[in-house]
Amino acid sequence: MSVTSAAEQEQAPPPPPSTRSWSRAREDIVEGFKQRELWGHLGWQDIKQRYRRSVIGPLWITLSMAITAIGLGLLYSQLFDARIATFLPYITVGFIVWQFILGCLTEGTDTFIRNEGLIKHLPAPLTVYALRTVWRLTIMFAHNLLVYVVILAVFWGALTTTGYTITEGGAPQPGIGPGILLAIPAFVLLAINGGWVAILFGIISTRYRDIPPVITSLVNLLFFMTPIVWTTDILTSRFDNGGGQWKVLIAELNPLYHYVQLLRAPLIGNEQSWHHWVVVLGFTVVGWSLAFVAMRNYRSRVSYWV
Structure with missing residues (x-):
C-alpha cells in the first residue's frame, strides 16, 4: 500500500452510524x-x-361520562335485576x-400522524408525542374521576358493606377499605402500558393507514366482550346450567x-385477584419489548x- 493511499484512509471521515441502532432507540x-x-x-x-370557547370547558368530559354511565347503569341494572347501589x-x-384504555388504543394509532407538522419541523424524540397522548388521556381520566367521587359519596354505605354483591347471587365482595390505595399503582401501570401502545401502534399506523379503522372496529367489538x-357473576349464575365455571374463560x-x-x-371494593397483576405485567414487558424493536x-x- 502506498503512503498516499494510507494517508487518504486516515483522513477519510468515519462511516455514518446505522439508523437501525439499539442505542438510538434507547436514547x-x-x-x-x-x-x-x-x-x-402539549x-x-x-x-x-378541544374546548376552546366552551362555557364549561373540560367539564364536558365529566358531564358526558356521567350521562352515559348513569343511563346504562339504570338500564342494565333492570335487565340483570341488580341493585342500583352496587x-x-x-x-x-x-x-x-x-375510556382511558380506548383512548390509548384509538388515539395511539394517530399519535405520529396527528403530529406530522411537529415531527417534520421540531427536533424532538418520537417518544415525546406518545407521552403527549398518554398525558392528555390522563387529564381526561382525572376529569372523569369527579363522576366516581360523586357516585362514591352517594353509595358509600353499600360499597363499604362487607359481603355485598354486585348482582343477585353473585360472589360476595369485601367492600371498600385500605385496598383502595392499590388504585394508584394500578393506574400507573395502565399509563405505562399506554406508552408502548402509542409508540408501537403509532409507528405501524404511519406505514399502514388501514390500521386505525381496524383498531376502532375491534375495540367496539371488545367493549361488548369485556x-x-x-x-x-352473570356468566356463572344466570347462564350456567351446571356445566362448571368454564364460561368465565370468555x-x-x-x-x-x-x-x-x-x-x-x-x-x-371488589376482591382483587393477583392474577390480573401478573397478566398486565406480562403484557407490559412484551409490549415495551415490541415497542423498543x-x-x-x-x-x-x-x-x-x-
Missing part, C-alpha cells in the same frame, strides 16, 4: 421521558384547544377505565378484562411516512 425513549415539560405542555394545550358504581368505574356493563381470555379489573376492583427498526422512517 429516544430516555430523552422523551426527560422532556416532560414539552409533552406536558398535552394541556390539546385539552384547551351495580351503578360497577358500570361507572368500568366506563371510566375503559365485563363492563355485565359481570362474570372474560379471562380477553386481555382488556384484566386491565379494567386491575383498576376497577380497588375503586369499588419498532423504535430500533423504523424510528428514522416515521418522518417520511407521515
Whole structure:
C-alpha cells in the first residue's frame, strides 16, 4: 500500500452510524421521558384547544361520562335485576377505565400522524408525542374521576358493606377499605402500558393507514366482550346450567378484562385477584419489548411516512 493511499484512509471521515441502532432507540425513549415539560405542555394545550370557547370547558368530559354511565347503569341494572347501589358504581368505574384504555388504543394509532407538522419541523424524540397522548388521556381520566367521587359519596354505605354483591347471587365482595390505595399503582401501570401502545401502534399506523379503522372496529367489538356493563357473576349464575365455571374463560381470555379489573376492583371494593397483576405485567414487558424493536427498526422512517 502506498503512503498516499494510507494517508487518504486516515483522513477519510468515519462511516455514518446505522439508523437501525439499539442505542438510538434507547436514547429516544430516555430523552422523551426527560422532556416532560414539552409533552406536558402539549398535552394541556390539546385539552384547551378541544374546548376552546366552551362555557364549561373540560367539564364536558365529566358531564358526558356521567350521562352515559348513569343511563346504562339504570338500564342494565333492570335487565340483570341488580341493585342500583352496587351495580351503578360497577358500570361507572368500568366506563371510566375503559375510556382511558380506548383512548390509548384509538388515539395511539394517530399519535405520529396527528403530529406530522411537529415531527417534520421540531427536533424532538418520537417518544415525546406518545407521552403527549398518554398525558392528555390522563387529564381526561382525572376529569372523569369527579363522576366516581360523586357516585362514591352517594353509595358509600353499600360499597363499604362487607359481603355485598354486585348482582343477585353473585360472589360476595369485601367492600371498600385500605385496598383502595392499590388504585394508584394500578393506574400507573395502565399509563405505562399506554406508552408502548402509542409508540408501537403509532409507528405501524404511519406505514399502514388501514390500521386505525381496524383498531376502532375491534375495540367496539371488545367493549361488548369485556365485563363492563355485565359481570362474570352473570356468566356463572344466570347462564350456567351446571356445566362448571368454564364460561368465565370468555372474560379471562380477553386481555382488556384484566386491565379494567386491575383498576376497577380497588375503586369499588371488589376482591382483587393477583392474577390480573401478573397478566398486565406480562403484557407490559412484551409490549415495551415490541415497542423498543419498532423504535430500533423504523424510528428514522416515521418522518417520511407521515
